[in-house]
Amino acid sequence: MDLSALYQSIILDHNRRPRNFRELVDADRRSEGRNPMCGDELTVWLKMDGDRIDDVSFVGSGCAISKASASIMTTTVKGKTREEASALFERFHDLVTGSPAARPDDPTLGSLAAFSGVSRFPVRVKCASLAWHALRAALKGDDAASTERQ
Amino acid sequence: MTLAPRSEFPLLAGNPDLCYLDSAATSQKPRAVLDAMRAYYEHDNANPHRGAYELSVRATDRYQESRDRIARFLGVPDSATLIFTRGTTESLNLVAAAWGRANVRAGDGIVITGLEHHANFVPWQQLALEKGATLRICDLTPTGEIDLDCLTGLLDARTRIVAFNHVSNALGSINPVREIATLVRERCGAIIVCDGAQSAPHFPVRFDALGVDFYAFSGHKMLGPMGIGGLVGRRSLLERMGPYQTGGDMIESVLDDRTTWNVLPHKFEAGTPNVAGAVGLAAAVDYLDGLGMDRVAEHERLILEAAIGSLGELEGVHVLGPPVSRRSGVVSFVVDEIHPHDLATVLDQQGVCVRAGHHCAQPLMRRLGVPATTRASFYVYTDVSDVVRLAEGIARAQAMFASPSAPRR
Numbered sequence: 001m002d003l004s005a006l007y008q009s010i011i012l013d014h015n016r017r018p019r020n021f022r023e024l025v026d027a028d029r030r031s032e033g034r035n036p037m038c039g040d041e042l043t044v045w046l047k048m049d050g051d052r053i054d055d056v057s058f059v060g061s062g063c064a065i066s067k068a069s070a071s072i073m074t075t076t077v078k079g080k081t082r083e084e085a086s087a088l089f090e091r092f093h094d095l096v097t098g099s100p101a102a103r104p105d106d107p108t109l110g111s112l113a114a115f116s117g118v119s120r121f122p123v124r125v126k127c128a129s130l131a132w133h134a135l136r137a138a139l140k141g142d143d144a145a146s147t148e149r150q
Numbered sequence: 151m152t153l154a155p156r157s158e159f160p161l162l163a164g165n166p167d168l169c170y171l172d173s174a175a176t177s178q179k180p181r182a183v184l185d186a187m188r189a190y191y192e193h194d195n196a197n198p199h200r201g202a203y204e205l206s207v208r209a210t211d212r213y214q215e216s217r218d219r220i221a222r223f224l225g226v227p228d229s230a231t232l233i234f235t236r237g238t239t240e241s242l243n244l245v246a247a248a249w250g251r252a253n254v255r256a257g258d259g260i261v262i263t264g265l266e267h268h269a270n271f272v273p274w275q276q277l278a279l280e281k282g283a284t285l286r287i288c289d290l291t292p293t294g295e296i297d298l299d300c301l302t303g304l305l306d307a308r309t310r311i312v313a314f315n316h317v318s319n320a321l322g323s324i325n326p327v328r329e330i331a332t333l334v335r336e337r338c339g340a341i342i343v344c345d346g347a348q349s350a351p352h353f354p355v356r357f358d359a360l361g362v363d364f365y366a367f368s369g370h371k372m373l374g375p376m377g378i379g380g381l382v383g384r385r386s387l388l389e390r391m392g393p394y395q396t397g398g399d400m401i402e403s404v405l406d407d408r409t410t411w412n413v414l415p416h417k418f419e420a421g422t423p424n425v426a427g428a429v430g431l432a433a434a435v436d437y438l439d440g441l442g443m444d445r446v447a448e449h450e451r452l453i454l455e456a457a458i459g460s461l462g463e464l465e466g467v468h469v470l471g472p473p474v475s476r477r478s479g480v481v482s483f484v485v486d487e488i489h490p491h492d493l494a495t496v497l498d499q500q501g502v503c504v505r506a507g508h509h510c511a512q513p514l515m516r517r518l519g520v521p522a523t524t525r526a527s528f529y530v531y532t533d534v535s536d537v538v539r540l541a542e543g544i545a546r547a548q549a550m551f552a553s554p555s556a557p558r559r
Contacts, residue, residue, distance in 0.1 A: 003499050007492075007550065015551075038491055039508040039515065039522050061521045064490035064551070121495065127427075 006124070007064065008110035014068035019075050024057040033134030035058075035126050035147040041065050044134040049083050059129060065115075066123050070131030072111045082139050088112070089132045093118065096128045153449040154530040160184065162531055165416060169502040169536045174319055174348060174480050174527035176370045181432075183373060186433035188428045197422055199227045199399055203330060206478045211426045218434035223435035224367070225356025226382050233388075233418040234428055237379030238347040239269040241366030242313070244381055244394040244418065245343055249527055250311065256282035259309040261340070263288040263296050264517045268510040270345040274313055286527040290517055293472040294321045298333065305337040312340045316349035316365075320525065321471035322454075322480030324349075329535070331361030334448070341387065347371055347379075351438075351529070352478050353447035357382045369427065373530075374434035378427030381418075388414055395420040438530075446530055447506035450479030453528040453537060454484075460541040470518060479528035482509075485544060488551050490524040496547040502539055 013138035032043050042060025046053060056078050058070045092112050094102040098119030106113075106116045117127045127145040138146035156162040159178045162170065170178060190212055198201075198210035215473045221229035235241045250273075254260065259276050259281050278285040289300040305312070310515050312334050317324050342362040351372035357365050364387075368379040387475060393400055393411055397420040401555055402410040411417045438446060456475055458481060461467050463493060466486035471477060490506035497504055508515045515521060526540055 001549070005495060006495065011550065031360035036508070039512065040491075041521075065492070067489075124491075124495065129492065 007123055008114045008117065009065065010072070010111055010114045011064060011068040014071040015064035018058075018067055018071040020057040020078075020088075021071065022057055023059055027055075027057075029053050029138040029141065031134045031138035031143060033130045033137070033142045033143060033147070034144065035062075035066070035130050037118070037126065037147070040127065040130060042066065042070055042131060042134060044070070044131060044138050051083075052083070053077050053080055053085060056135070058134075058149045062130065063127050065127040066130045069115065069128045072114070073131050073135060076112060077135065085107075085135065085139065087106060089136060092132060093129060096125050152531050152533045153181065153346060153445060154437075156531050158182070159531055161252045165318070165499045169500075169539045171526040171528065171531070171532070171536060171540060172503045172505050173351075173529035174322075174371070174464040174525065175505055176376065176537055177351065177529055178435050179375065179430075182437050183375065184432045187375060187430040190426050195426075197426055199416075200283040201238070212429050213423060216425075216428035216509050218382065219237070219302055219432040220428075220435055221360045221382075223439065224365070224382060226357050227358055228385060229415040231383055231385050231388060233381045233383070233415045235366075235379050235381055235422060236377055236424075236429045237368035237370065238345060238366045239368075239551040241364075241379060241381035242270055242343065242345060243273050245341075245364050245366075245383075247275045248391045248394045249341060250274075250277045251280075254281045254283050255279075257308060257342075258283040258372065259306060260284070260311045261288060261304045261309055261313070263301070263314045264513055265294065265321070266313070266315060266321065266511065266513065267319050267345065267347070268512070269347075270313055270315055270343075271513060274311065277311075277446075285526065287513070288314075290514075293323075294318065294470060294514075294518065295323045295472050295476065296325050296551060297329070298326075298330070299329065302333060302337070304342070305334060307338055309334075309340040310337040311343060313345070315347070316355070317346075317352065317478045317480075317509075319348050320514050320523070321478070321482050322348075322477040322527075323472050324476050325479055328359070328361050330482075335361070348480070350480060352450060354443040359418050363387055369434065371432040372434055373437055374431035375427050378424050378431050384446075385414065388418070388455045391486075393420070394418055394437060397421050399423070420452065430524055441494070441530060447528060450528050450532075453532050453534060454479050454481065455538070456534045457526060457537045461544070463549070464541060465542055466548065468482055470520075470523060479532075480525060481527070482523040482525045484520055484523055485548065488547055490522045493524050494550070495545050497540070497543040500539065500543045500546070502536075502543045504540070 027045035029046040040062035047055040096118040104116040133145040194208045196206040196209040207479040286304040344362040345363045345365045365382045370376040399421040494506035
């Protein structure tokens, strides 16, 4: 299998220079994501403006896939409504799990399409979705999410 | 050169390009082990200790012979003090439950170390929480070994249990078991529990010379099948302990209002035993003795030296743990700018199997100040060429993650 399908250059770039990689001091929500299988942990902060995500950030340690996924997630969901973000997570989840419903050429995925290669590496699906689980928990008002309790 | 030919291991023979460097997690199995288990089921299978017919007697004999054989391998003179369990985890839980619950009281001390696998950490932590005892965790030296001065300071008259591993699964550190046992005996009457999951497979172990009270091991890490392992204990302690689980086979007499227990080892083996597993493990120790445990240790040392040598030549690769002279066939390392999980994926694409993560030793990872490591571990079928492929794979991963252009294959 071609490793460049997994580690696309945009993923390597976000791994090296993660965006929105900071604590959000005026956040109104925060949630920790944890993958007990590998020990990866990250925290997602949200600042809501009504139903809209006004600002979002993350901090954590993890592999290139989980870090790049968190970074690209923050750039993608900023400005979106809670509903739009949830819908995006579903399309992203379809993509990384290789679901028959996945549409890698869906233009609304934007940079998230770079994770299409993950579906061929089943052990890395949880890395790619960790930040999204934390985001969803934060949107629901929970303070923690685990890849093992979804 | 490997010590044992790959051709004798069906999985390795069937995958000639596979570079299996995860034997500390589980070993591959020689044909002799698989054949012995198959022969048991094809010729001798019945429920042991029960049937008044010849086939059941044969099954009982196979089970008992296996126990005797494994006891001899581990230097256990009295084979009735070798209890079969599912493996190290169950053995340690047995001691925590059957000895710990009856003997540990509020305010007592339980001493473990920061080097432990979760299997030798969580049972003691939970016992301490249940009883209101104090769990004391011994510090490690900068090379990831038990700090004996710190250990000495943690022992007092109220220390009831001291538990530590013989060899660290995460770093390969070999702990001076006899020295620790002496140190404990001089200071308190605690029982001494040794987690031998990573020592029994890799060098000669004699329980009667270790000076500990309990020694736990797993069959699947020493060429045997999964689901069988054991606990060796001092007879005087085992006899005073109540059972771990209750049910069939472990009883002497069941009255309406009470039950008396069977003799050792049966008191601790409730239910139909894993006879095929025991037979397979006996075949595994036969195989190991055929190779010679001294030669197994020597072979792993040569591979280890080669591994530490080649990884040391790679810039940005940091090997954790003690020097080769105090280390078993395990190399744990971190690579600058590459997370172990990513490294393992890149290596996997080249047919190199390594473990990435916390190695069921999160307390150790915190003490080392790393979230995870990559671990390569060796055994009798490992060759120096496997180590060369590991080093090449790491170099390739470094090129991929350093390069700002598109990754190479």
